[in-house]
Amino acid sequence: MTEIATVKQRFGIIGTSELLDRALEVALRVAPTDLTVLVTGESGVGKEFFPQVIHAYSARKHNKYIAVNCAAIPEGTIDSELFGHEKGAFTGATEARKGYFEEADGGTIFLDEVAELPHPTQARLLRVLQTGEFIRVGSSKVQKTNVRVVAATNMNLQEAIAQGRFREDLFYRLSTVPIVVPSLRERPEDIPLLFRKFAADVAVQYRMPAVTLDEGARQMLMHYYWRGNIRQLKNVAEQISAIEQARVITAEVLSKYLPRQEAGAPVAAGSVRMDDDMSTERELLYKVLFDMRADINDLKRMMAELMQASGRCQEPVRDIRGLLPSAAQSSLAPVQPAPVYAESEEVTDDPPRERTKADMQREQIIRALRRNNGRRREAAAELFMSERTLYRKIKELGIAEN
Incomplete structure (x- = not known):
């Protein structure tokens, strides 16, 4: 078994696409280093697996791995979450608290949706990447951390830079090694495999026979414009498994679960970003x-x-x-x-x-x-x-x- 096949089996990654294999190969090659990695791709393509692979195959694998969704943290508290704060630094700060960069010292930190960071936080992140130094909110003491940073985004950062929403110097620091995760439309041969996996998971969980696709439904699935990528495909598989009584799904049945406005959309690389x-x-x-x-x-x-x-x-x-x-x-x-x-x-x-x-x-x-x-x-x-x-x-x- 090849190393890429081992990685797929270990992390439950489904697919035989050359583009997917290439992205995994880059992740494995960069893992033993401490270089910063930027994972890009549309929403729902599975970007979160790549920092896990990088951490698991690095020298830091026995230390902490912390994943942070930058889009889920309110702007007013994100500095405190990332870098910590001192007691009394703001209303409600009843005690000192370590931030994620301090907690992950010696390990890996994954910054998902990094393009959502506000400008002041981008400046503080840049300092960490350049010098390994940070300051807690409400403190004047400089602290050091040894953290490997892997970031991810589904936005076009070049456009964000042109619009003044993202720092250009931070972009070059983050994208020392870029990994591009292909959209589902770019790996159509993997779509039936993924559908079968999701349908089997539902069948096991709820003790029911798994649904299967006839040839017409299979072709429709492969040629559909999956705007929501793997997340959308999983949602469709789960709906069909739960609602349909027939266990063999035809193209006519499948079409009821595919929004009409997306059917027949052109397949193209560099497709629509969902957060635009x-x-x-x-x-x-x-x-x-x-x-x-x-x-x-x-x-x-x-x-x-x-x-x-x-x-x-x-x-x-x-x-x-x-x-x-x-x-x-x-x-x-x-x-x-x-x-x-x-x-x-x-x-x-x-x-x-x-x-x-x-x-x-x-x-x-x-x-x-x-x-x-x-x-x-x-x-x-x-x-x-x-x-x-x-x-x-x-x-x-x-x-x-x-």
Whole structure:
């Protein structure tokens, strides 16, 4: 067994793609050194495995490995989390506390979503990389640490530098050795293997037969534009396993779980970054439209059942329009025995463009937060954005959190 095959087996990495093997080969070669590594790739491609591989095959493997999600830490406390603080440094600092760089001394620290770091923290990180020195918040004493840093991001750092959001000198310090993790679209031969693995995991966990794909579904899976990469594929496999009674999945069944707006999208390298503002807004708008469509369909079905029960199934639904939001009113058509959607919008007296793009984004974020009981991390994953991006959207849109 080759060393790369051993790594895949040890860390549960699935795939035979040459691009994936190349990325693992670079990780293995750089592991024995103390060089800083920057792992790049789209959201959901599995970047988190590479710092684990690097640490496990380095001389630091018996020391601490600490993974830090920079996007999940509020801007006001991130310096304290990374570098520690002294007692009384700020309100609530009742005792001195070590930061991650101090705790990981002699080991490896993984900075995920490093592009989300605020500028002052970027400057402090640069000093650690250059000299190994840091200062706790509220202290004037310089301390030393011996830490190997592996960073990861799904953003285009060159664009972030051009926009003034990321320090150029820090970029060159972090990317001493770059590792590019391929997107799922760049390794289509691995997609059926991954689906089979996820379906088997669900089958074992819930004691049910594993689903399999017929040839048509397999081809559809391989040619689909996986915007959410492995994370999205896993979500689809789990949904199908839990919902479908048939254990052999056809292309017709599979298509119900693949959002239509993404089907047939071009396969290209350097594809869309999920945390780009335009991409994030587009995804939110798509989800709002699909949710509104489903809600209206459910409402019309309920009204049809109520009217049939009362013997008034032929009466139009215009009597309930005053009870609905204006955006939903324009989508309601007279109830038929089988509810359908109107092909065109109905003319109303409502002012045009009453619901703005911000309104639709706000509604979708609120829905995601409610579905996940206010947990930002799960809501951000559902919306295909980082937790820091979600936090920024919540502030921009004035969403009150309970």
